[in-house]
Amino acid sequence: MCGIVGGVAERNISNILIEGLKRLEYRGYDSAGLALINGGHVLRERRVGKVANLEQAVIEAELTGSLGIAHTRWATHGKPTENNAHPHISGNVAVVHNGIIENFQELKDDLEALGYVFTSQTDTEVVAHLVNDALKSTPSLLEAVKQVVPQLKGAYALGIIHTDHPDELITVREGSPLVIGVGIGENFISSDQLALLPITNRFIYLEEGDIARLTRETIEVFVDGQLVNRPVKELDATVSNASKGEYKHYMLKEIYEQPEAIQQTISQALNGNALREDFLAQAEQDFASIQQVQIIACGTSYHAGMIAKYWFEQLIDVPCQVEIASEYRYRTPVIVNNTLYICISQSGETADTLAALRDTQKRAAAKALNICTMAICNVATSSMVRETHHSLLTLAGPEIGVASTKAFTTQLAALMLLILKIGQVKQSIAEKTVTEIIAELWHTPKVILDTLQHNPAILHLSELFVEKNHCLFLGRGTQFPIALEGALKLKEISYIHAEGYAAGELKHGPLALVDNEMPVVILAPKDDMLDKLKSNMEEVQARGGELFVFADEHSGIKTKERQHVVHIPSISAVLAPIVYSIPVQLLSYHVAVLRGTDVDQPRNLAKSVTVE
Structure with a gap:
């Protein structure tokens, strides 16, 4: 992890590889490197820190070549050092790798016994040595890689080059995303199509277990040693619109893009104040038979699932469970007949969620159970979309900032559309309720625009957080x-x-943390829990806590000593979670800017989590 770019061409590709890495910077990384084949030699540069450091080194060394691989690394094995940065070399073999080789220590022990010397702490270096060793028994780089892959356990995407094969790039996909960019007289690989959009909009999406051989003129894909056909898909070039524009950070830009992103997401499903007849029509038979829902997700997507649980049960009387994918996949959950499994992921490549999906599908098939799987995802070509029975896309556009904003709110909008559809199919929701919620959905982008007008007030509040070390967030119901x-x-x-806590849980522990140094953020829409929430606010103030309240404009909550209030435009209680996401995003953004942190690429984090 975290980003791969590679290519084989007639022209010098060093600038293409560097530009590709720059377009992957949003994913988070701690070091970067590049290797080129030129004149029978491997030319390599690696640097800790930003891609700009690598770019300067490549310029100074005047590195050129028409075959190469490049990488941005997010540490999984070994600290961020130049020795641990990719590409890794063994003899005349160079390798880049996303993912984790789980049995690397066992492989490393065997290789050291054969005399191989390791210069890094990474799991990746074993791949380079294994390929180098396999080449002792075959002159074919492709065959050597085919010998190595069965020895590897874990999730990985690989790019491999060798000096004796100056017109050949080998790539492998197993549990970590990888695409091939198809050019004219040149071909490329990347972990994200975004890296290659300046040079091609034609892509081959590799599937699990694929091994591919790229030359300037040909692309061959193999599964279990057999040549297979993978279709070339042409991508709409508009997805490359991912510059910051007038905004200081991608995160702020993406916060302000939410009205349009939500409008796009709901427009695919709505015709006036009704659901379109063709919306998820292919899933109606499956929806009719489901008796319960299981949501599986990680991080922010898990929070979206938690809100959907309230909606499923409140609006259409369907039982719903929500679980963190990294926990779900490592226990033995009971798979119940006629369950809809919903996987939520911005990228559609989240490793734990994908693993949980695949395990559930295998176990259900083994027991001949009837289940239905569905992806809520922002990437139409992702593994999750391809591997579920049905999918519903969030049309958020590229989200570059690591902290999810518009992906989260469009997930909520998509989940509401899904719930309305299932409710209609199962006849468990009144048409009047559907009409009312759809009208509110159409109104939500305007309410968000109005909420964004409070940005100056939220900036002012954020100044009071800069010197704080701890904070509590409280909400009830869907605001939890x-x-x-x-x-x-x-x-x-x-x-x-x-x-974050359910406000009703204050007396069961968190209240002990409250003192005059503890800011407490309150989410207070006008719903049937408002009076109880006001009592919770009194409990905090009685202990000296300072309140920062985002409250409905008709809530009756006003600013007073040690109680700062930003009034949020009214929205129906059911859709309030979408709108109340906005002020907490803005608050976090401004506090981070004032504290001088790297907003778009926070330390230790990555955008697309494709390892455990």
Whole structure:
């Protein structure tokens, strides 16, 4: 992990590889490197830190070549050092790798016994040595890689080159995303199509277990040693629109893009104040038979699932469970007949969620159970979309900032559309209710625009957080997951320790933390829990806590001593979680900027988590 770019061409590709890495910077990384084949030699440069450091080194060394691989690394084995940066070399073999080789220590022991010397702490270096060793028994780089792959356990995407094969790039996909960019007289690989959009909009999406051989003129894909056909798909070039524009950070830009992103997401499903007849029509038979729902997700997507649980049960009377994918996949959950399994992921490549999906599908098939799987995802070509029975896309556009904003709110919009559809199919929701919620959905982008007008007031509040070390977020009902989400945002980009709680849980522990140094953020829409929430606010103030309240404009909550209030435009209680996401995003953003952290690429984190 975290980003791969590679290519084989007639022209010098060093600049193409560097530009590709720059376009992957949003994913998070700690070092970068590049290797080129030129004149029978491997030319390599690696640097800790930003891609700009690598770019300068490549310019100074005047590295050129028409075959090469490049990488941005997010440490999984070994600290961020130049020796641990990719590509890794063994003899005349160079390798880049995303993912984790789980049995690397066993392989390393065997290789050291054969005399191989390791210069890094990484799991990746074993791959380079294994390929180098396999080449002793075959002159074919492709055959050598085919010998090595069965020895590897884990999730990985690989790019491999060799000096004796100056017109050949070998790539492997097993549990980590990888695409091939198809050019004219040149071909490329990347872990994300975004890296290659400046040079091609034609892609081959590799599937699990694929091994591919690229030359300037040909692309061959093998599965279990057999040549297979993978279709070339042409991508709409508009997805490359991923510049910051007038905004200081991608995160701020993406916060302000939410009205349009939500409008796009709901427009695919709605015709006036009704669901379109063709919306998820292919899933109607499956929806009719489901008796319960199981949502599987990680991080921010898990919070979206928590809100959907309230909606499923409140609106259409369907039982719903929500679990963190990294926990779900390692226990033995009971698979119940006629369950809809919903996997939520911005990228559609989240490793734990994908693994949980695949395991569930295998176990259900083994027991001949009737289940249905569905992906809520922002990437139409992702593994999750391809491997589920049905999918519903969030049309958020590229999200570059590591802290999810528009991906989260469009997930909520998509989940509401899904719930309305299932409710109609099962005849468990009144048409009047459907019409009312759809009308509110159409209105939501305008409410968000109005909420964004409070940005100056939220900036002012954020100044009071800069010197704080801890914070509590409180909400009730569907605002509890928003409290969790607000705490996650604050901690991941400002590095302030923050916790989200259900406000009713205050007396069961968190109240002990409250003193005059503890800011407490309150989410207060006008719903049937408002009076109880006001009592919780009194409990905090009685202990000296300072309140920062995002409250409905008709809530009756006003600013007073040690109680700062930003009034949020009214929205129906059911859709309030979407709108109340906005102020906590803005608060976290401004606090992070004032504290001087790297907002778009916070330390230790990556955008697309394709390893455990």
